[in-house]
Amino acid sequence: MVDVRLRGLVKRFGKTIALRGIDLDIRDGEFIVLLGPSGCGKTTTLRIIAGLEKPDEGRVLFGEKDVTYLPPKDRNVSMVFQSYAVWPHMKVRDNIAFPLKIRGVPQEEIDKRVKWAAELLQIDELLDRYPHQLSGGQRQRVAVARAIVIEPDVLLMDEPLSNLDALLRVKMRSELKKLQRRIGVTTIYVTHDQVEAMTMGDRIAVMNAGKIQQVGTPEEIYLKPANTFVAGFVGSPQMNFFDATVKLDGEKLLDAGEFTISLTGDLAAALKDYNNKTVIVGIRPEYMYPRELAPKNMIGPEIKGVIDFVEALGSDTIIHLKVGNKHLVIKISGSHHYRIGEELTVIFGLDKIHIFDKNTGRAII
Amino acid sequence: MRWNLVYSIVVIVVLGIIWIFPVYSLILGSIKSLSEVMNTPIYVPPKQVDLTTIAEVANELKIPLANTAIVVIPVAVLSTIFGMLAAYAIIRRQSKISDTLMLLVAIATYTPYQALLVPFVQIVRSFGLYNTLPGIALGFLIYYTPMAALLMVIFMSVIPRDLIEAAVVDGAGEFSIFRRVVLPVLGPGIVSTLIFILIVSWNNFFIPLILTRGYNKFITLKIFSYVGQSGTFYNRMFAAALVGSLPPLIIFIFLGRYFMKGLMALGTGTKA
Secondary structure, three states: OOOEEEEEEEEEEOOEEEEEEEEEEEOOOOEEEEEOOOOOOHHHHHHHHHOOOOOOEEEEEEOOEEOOOOOHHHOOEEEEOOOOOOOOOOOHHHHHHHHHHHOOOOHHHHHHHHHHHHHHOOOHHHOOOOHHHOOHHHHHHHHHHHHHOOOOOEEEEEOOOOOOOHHHHHHHHHHHHHHHHHHOOEEEEEEOOHHHHHHHOOEEEEEEOOEEEEEEOHHHHHHOOOEHHHHHHOOOOOOEEEEEEEEOOOOOEEEOOOOEEEOOHHHHHHOHHHOOOEEEEEEOHHHEEEHHHOOOOOOOOEEEEEEEEEEEOOOEEEEEEEEOOEEEEEEEEOOOOOOOOOEEEEEEOHHHOEEEEOOOOEEOO | OHHHHHHHHHHHHHHHHHHHHHHHHHHHHHOOOHHHHHHOOOOOOOOOOOOHHHHHHHHHHHHHHHHHHHHHHHHHHHHHHHHHHHHHHHHHOOOHHHHHHHHHHHHHHHOOHHHHHHHHHHHHHHOOOOOOHHHHHHHHHHHHHHHHHHHHHHHHHOOOHHHHHHHHHOOOOHHHHHHHHHHHHOHHHHHHHHHHHHHHHHOOOHHHHHHOOOOOOOHHHHHHOOOOOOOOOHHHHHHHHHHHHHHHHHHHHHHHHHHHHHHHHHHHOOOO
């Protein structure tokens, strides 16, 4: 096991810049998730750590060792690919044994280690089958078994669950996490699925446009997003954003047109440099309530709108509201009946709002 | 739905008839007497089946057939091996050099061999192989290895990149990746290339013509020899063409499955 440090990684593919300076410290034994939309550079980062790509600038350190230009075989890493990359002509046993054979491990030891990995992944009954005789989930387990059998210093996973059906994905999520805890290997996991990231990662590095936007625990990422990108990307449905003008002369308030927020204490202090400037106010849909369902004693701004669309998910109800020419989404727990076209007044607490700088997108509070 | 099926069957039958007609007339021509060949339309079956011509001609073709086999089998095997190695290098080293090499391979494949007549003869002569079987083999190798490389690049490019990279991350060297990962999943592609080179070189007329004297060193030359100055023995020529085309036909009948499998692998992007 080893800690991994990325220092100023830059990678270009022709004229496209895939990475624009990635700095990241990954602790020994940590499960870190690189989360971001397609093309954000997360897979490129993973491939650079694996040694499959070389960065144009920057360094990759495993512990104190600079591995930037070392080939994969000298890094003791293993990788689980999105397509599983299980070799179709080899039996499960040979697939798992392959990295050990390449390393010249004695046959007796190979048998022992293959058995250990197969039992851990519960595929010991499948060792003499070929991949085409396995289901997608079983192939995925073979890929993971092959990755852990060498007891790598760093385990890399590139969207390993995205080809599985929804139910299996949920099951494998917890299994992979438990497995990682059990063997304690430093794990770097790439996904675009925020639920995977939130449930599996000790920490999450949110990426966009070749840069890391924020690194933090799932709670930090969710509760204290560093900028509008993170705030919008993490959370489902997406956070609601409103442009609002800060008014500090006379009555101190934040005027969003549809609602106003009185600025007192900390809020006023945080916005003191923004007088008469526009900021972005963000509120998550799950912290907005129809007035009749709001927690007792809740005091906060109210917004009136007309129901545009309702998604009844059973456990939750998602209401899309038209407020003037804006669109607002609220998410309430449980099943509720609302009709399209009905007027609805929504209330939210000031302790749950986020305010971002309009120009930089950075969080002010 | 049913009408669609009928239309498809009609189209397949019509195309089948068009394609089978030359073979049909070849067989008829071989089993007719010379006078019947000359005096009846090509599609009319003989009044009496006469197999003596085929038997006689087959006897005369023994040596050219053996010579041809001696030349084309090693050519097919070697050009497939060389092509495969070249393709692996091109696929694995994605760089400007490999792009240029790929371009050269394509140029070499699509240059008509008539344009290469003089250099072909000079090279083979310089090795002292003019008018020898190894000389013909060398000519074929020069011409068909780029074609094999091109085919192999196409077959290799559909192997999922992850399969190779998984081996790279697991620590395998290039030779190990080639032998343990690429080669086994390339099976249908290898067989397709082998069969293709075998058939096109077996049917080649021009390269043996310019690299040898006489007619006995290659089957296509021998078939041509039945066109005589003092009149053509059409029934013998038909019989020679029939006997001469049997080996590639038999190969295709037995290995055609693998050939199709290789081609289908190209469509699906996976091992067939």
